[in-house]
Amino acid sequence: MQTRLAKKLGLEAPIFAFTRAKEVVLEVSLAGGLGVLGAIAMSPEELDEACTWLDERLGGKPYGVDTVMPMSYAGKGEEWTEEKLRAMISPAHHAFVAHLLEKYGVDELPDDYERKGEDLLGWSDERGRAHLEVALRHPIALIANALGTPPPDCIEAAHAKGVLVGALCGKKKQAMAHKAAGVDVIIAQGTEAGGHTGEVAGMVLTPEVVDAAGDTYVLTAGGIGSGRQMAAALALGADGVWMGSVWLTTTEHVEYHAPIVIEKLLEAKSTDTVRSRAISGKPARQLKTAWTEAWASKESPGYLPIPMMWMVQAEAAERIYHHGNKPLAGSPVGQIVGRMNEIVPTAKVMSDIISECKATLKRMGALGGM
Ligand SMILES: Cc1cc2nc3c(=O)[nH]c(=O)nc-3n(C[C@H](O)[C@H](O)[C@H](O)COP(=O)(O)O)c2cc1C
Numbered sequence: 171m172q173t174r175l176a177k178k179l180g181l182e183a184p185i186f187a188f189t190r191a192k193e194v195v196l197e198v199s200l201a202g203g204l205g206v207l208g209a210i211a212m213s214p215e216e217l218d219e220a221c222t223w224l225d226e227r228l229g230g231k232p233y234g235v236d237t238v239m240p241m242s243y244a245g246k247g248e249e250w251t252e253e254k255l256r257a258m259i260s261p262a263h264h265a266f267v268a269h270l271l272e273k274y275g276v277d278e279l280p281d282d283y284e285r286k287g288e289d290l291l292g293w294s295d296e297r298g299r300a301h302l303e304v305a306l307r308h309p310i311a312l313i314a315n316a317l318g319t320p321p322p323d324c325i326e327a328a329h330a331k332g333v334l335v336g337a338l339c340g341k342k343k344q345a346m347a348h349k350a351a352g353v354d355v356i357i358a359q360g361t362e363a364g365g366h367t368g369e370v371a372g373m374v375l376t377p378e379v380v381d382a383a384g385d386t387y388v389l390t391a392g393g394i395g396s397g398r399q400m401a402a403a404l405a406l407g408a409d410g411v412w413m414g415s416v417w418l419t420t421t422e423h424v425e426y427h428a429p430i431v432i433e434k435l436l437e438a439k440s441t442d443t444v445r446s447r448a449i450s451g452k453p454a455r456q457l458k459t460a461w462t463e464a465w466a467s468k469e470s471p472g473y474l475p476i477p478m479m480w481m482v483q484a485e486a487a488e489r490i491y492h493h494g495n496k497p498l499a500g501s502p503v504g505q506i507v508g509r510m511n512e513i514v515p516t517a518k519v520m521s522d523i524i525s526e527c528k529a530t531l532k533r534m535g536a537l538g539g540m
Pocket of ligand 1: 188209236237316338359364394416502506
């Protein structure tokens with residue numbers, strides 16, 4: 171289990187956990203892996219508080235932070251405001267959202283409802299840079315970025331603090347761009363993964379990226395939920411695994427989701443996900459719902475680019491989750507959801523994966539006559 175990246179970061183096992191729950195980050199890092207806190211839904215102040223919370227509890231064990239600086243989105247490189255982008259959303263889009271809420275009987279929010287107020291502009295360079303600046307004030311070991319190669323000054327700033335830089339990719343070409351920019355850890359994410367993902371299967375992508383990466387570390391992401399899958403990733407040449415979906419149904423994470431979403435995740439089979447543009451405007455694997463089906467139907471006004479696609483539905487989402495509307499409620503999640511059938515403590519997920527991976531590697535060694 172002591173891959174070169176595990177050694178470099180002082181990990182007992184090269185398990186990297188992407189999660190938006192600081193409690194999961196804590197448990198993974200305490201168990202010898204590397205918890206990576208997803209910052210996108212947080213304000214810079216909230217991220218600062220969460221990192222301080224972790225610093226106080228981790229006793230020096232390493233953790234990371236994940237930002238989102240997309241290669242492309244509406245308004246990139248321009249003087250833009252939320253109002254300007256809102257004005258670009260057509261009446262047909264607003265009408266379609268209203269029609270779906272009515273069709274599925276989703277009530278208004280009550281007068282005393284406290285809005286979650288998730289930041290509508292989270293998917294931007296500006297917000298990503300603010301997250302990076304906060305994260306680098308804390309003793310993090312890794313900063314990762316989704317949806318593109320991090321800008322050169324961001325990579326430099328991280329390296330100046332001795333922090334490794336990671337970036338997700340869905341094809342070899344993106345991996346090469348990350349490497350050329352000086353990214354240290356390429357996260358090769360197969361199509362089976364939850365969240366924004368490409369079309370190439372992990373079984374094909376990992377060896378392709380490993381062979382192209384040279385000395386750069388590679389992690390396999392997508393579909394990892396057990397020690398056997400982790401051993402397979404190591405067999406393909408990866409330096410470790412990067413997991414996102416399995417943490418959603420851990421004891422520490424359930425409070426981050428509406429109960430209806432947890433219910434649907436526990437029920438879902440591996441065939442119940444779809445790669446759809448219905449959340450952000452870019453293809454992301456998620457539960458197949460009446461919402462994803464409607465946006466893919468003939469009646470759909472079409473998808474909008476980041477961040478307008480989320481803007482048009484942010485309030486609708488709060489109504490759907492508040493009222494627990496089962497047909498419409500969904501979540502990003504990968505095909506591994508078919509094996510997420512009970513709520514389990516994060517520490518148990520970690521110990522099960524580690525022990526099964528060790529047993530599998532031993533079995534493989536015996537098969538190879540060693
Ligand atoms: C609910 C959810 C939200 C995600 N949000 C992000 C994100 O904000 N940034 C990011 O880098 N990756 C995000 N991802 C992708 C994960 O980092 C990870 O690559 C992916 O979950 C791995 O595949 P798996 O879901 O099969 O484990 C998300 C995944 C899920 C399931």
